Amino acid sequence: MNYLLESDPYKEQKLEHYLHILINTGFHEQAYKVFLAYEQKLKDDLSISPSSTLIKIKVSFIKKRRVSYEPVVF
Numbered sequence: 001m002n003y004l005l006e007s008d009p010y011k012e013q014k015l016e017h018y019l020h021i022l023i024n025t026g027f028h029e030q031a032y033k034v035f036l037a038y039e040q041k042l043k044d045d046l047s048i049s050p051s052s053t054l055i056k057i058k059v060s061f062i063k064k065r066r067v068s069y070e071p072v073v074f
Contacts, residue, residue, distance in 0.1 A: 015054065
């Protein structure tokens with residue numbers, strides 16, 4: 001799935017779907033790392049923030065986990 005994100009890294013619908021798959025299969029930490037990497041890529045490449053839908057996913061991670069993760073690199 002990371003390959004799909006690499007081939008079209010700005011497609012939020014793909015990322016949202018991927019995050020839900022990771023979350024639903026118990027890979028919460030990996031999902032958060034992927035989100036952080038995506039957020040940083042948007043900031044670095046386009047100087048924009050993720051959509052409000054993705055921000056809500058991030059906030060739910062922060063509330064539930066209360067931990068910090070290192071992002072993965074695309």
